[in-house]
Amino acid sequence: MVQKKHTMVRYSPVPSDPSQDGVPVPARTSRCPKLTRYKVMTCVSVLVLSGVLLLVACLHTGALYGLRASSGPASRTCALTAPDQTGHTTGKGSPAPSAVPLPKSSDKSSLAAARRRVMQRRLPVAIVIGARKAGTRALLRFIGLHPDVVTSKREPHYFDRYYEEGVDWYRRQMPFSTESQVTIEKTPNYFVDKDTPERVHLFNSSIKLMIIVRNPVERTMSDYLQLKEKYFKSGNTEPMAPFEDYVVDAETGEINKSYAPIKRSLYVRHLDRWLVHFQMSQILVVDGENIKVRPWEEMSRVESFLGLSHKVGEDLFVYNETKGFYCVKVEANMTTGSDFVLDPLPLSERCLAKSKGREHPYIDPEVRAKLVQFFAPFNHRFFQRIGVYFDWK
Numbered sequence: 001m002v003q004k005k006h007t008m009v010r011y012s013p014v015p016s017d018p019s020q021d022g023v024p025v026p027a028r029t030s031r032c033p034k035l036t037r038y039k040v041m042t043c044v045s046v047l048v049l050s051g052v053l054l055l056v057a058c059l060h061t062g063a064l065y066g067l068r069a070s071s072g073p074a075s076r077t078c079a080l081t082a083p084d085q086t087g088h089t090t091g092k093g094s095p096a097p098s099a100v101p102l103p104k105s106s107d108k109s110s111l112a113a114a115r116r117r118v119m120q121r122r123l124p125v126a127i128v129i130g131a132r133k134a135g136t137r138a139l140l141r142f143i144g145l146h147p148d149v150v151t152s153k154r155e156p157h158y159f160d161r162y163y164e165e166g167v168d169w170y171r172r173q174m175p176f177s178t179e180s181q182v183t184i185e186k187t188p189n190y191f192v193d194k195d196t197p198e199r200v201h202l203f204n205s206s207i208k209l210m211i212i213v214r215n216p217v218e219r220t221m222s223d224y225l226q227l228k229e230k231y232f233k234s235g236n237t238e239p240m241a242p243f244e245d246y247v248v249d250a251e252t253g254e255i256n257k258s259y260a261p262i263k264r265s266l267y268v269r270h271l272d273r274w275l276v277h278f279q280m281s282q283i284l285v286v287d288g289e290n291i292k293v294r295p296w297e298e299m300s301r302v303e304s305f306l307g308l309s310h311k312v313g314e315d316l317f318v319y320n321e322t323k324g325f326y327c328v329k330v331e332a333n334m335t336t337g338s339d340f341v342l343d344p345l346p347l348s349e350r351c352l353a354k355s356k357g358r359e360h361p362y363i364d365p366e367v368r369a370k371l372v373q374f375f376a377p378f379n380h381r382f383f384q385r386i387g388v389y390f391d392w393k
């Protein structure tokens, strides 16, 4: 019986030598066409699917974090920015905060985990210690525009009032920040409090300190107006004596050195207590008169002092005619409309509260002259310490 001879093509993974068994072996490239195409198709499908998943994740995260458009081209991609610690957003031209944003996710446990990983309450590395009524809020608010800075909303009064609470309490008063951000607080009473300089030194001997000062006559008046408001707010209905009656001793006709607003304006006395513990190089004196007319100039000095890049420029400020002060530009409310606003938003402005920038009443010229004369020697010594002269008349 003649066996039917089968011609078999062997699909060997190793190329065979045709001379060994005399069976022709197809070239390797053409031996497995269906299997190769299948693999390629699988790979392509996996890649496409991954891409789609990434895109969905990116858009979803953008929705959660509040994708924000700014004038910069980077924001037109999937650039995410966080609200700052005070809850407001930075203005046009303001660089995106470097903080990794926190999702307003419904997944509370993952939100908490993300918060713990990225955002922490950190102790301040710089403090605005005073002077009260000299522009401390403006200084803190303006430097808070910097993406690498977070600022405490309230005055924590740790070193003067709540020292016994301990440093963990102090930390809890601070806003959340990322590792790359610096935390700054302001408590103007620190400047005049007797215990605070030593306590701050014990806390962090290399901390940076900032003092904003203004013409002591104007500061004294501002302090008086603040006390007057407090007087009426606490239920008093009787009119309060005028400024002149407080600052001049009725018996002697001299300046009343025991009046608290006068004492708080003797900058050199307070500074000297700080200089017992700190070098002048650790202290920046900010010009409270200039911050009113060219805030960006003072911010540039503050940025240099803190070792920050220069980001808080003139473009972030807008002069408000009604208020008579500079306010900061902010983006319009994002809560309405699309989550994905890819064009720059209309800008609005945010000014400091009504209690900042009160109208000062006319001061009797004779009393003003007395005040100028009284403060002059104190100012002179102050200028010697700080190495700068201010034209306070």
Ligand SMILES: Nc1ncnc2c1ncn2[C@@H]1O[C@H](COP(=O)(O)OS(=O)(=O)O)[C@@H](OP(=O)(O)O)[C@H]1O
Pocket: 131, 132, 133, 134, 135, 136, 137, 138, 188, 221, 222, 226, 291, 292, 325, 326, 327, 352, 355, 356, 357, 358, 359
């Ligand atoms: N941009 C801007 N807007 C409003 N107010 C400004 C601004 N820049 C500086 N100032 C001055 O800040 C003064 C209030 O100072 P403080 O913030 O240090 O006051 S406080 O000690 O915290 O109560 C406040 O004092 P008064 O004018 O006497 O009210 C202002 O003169």
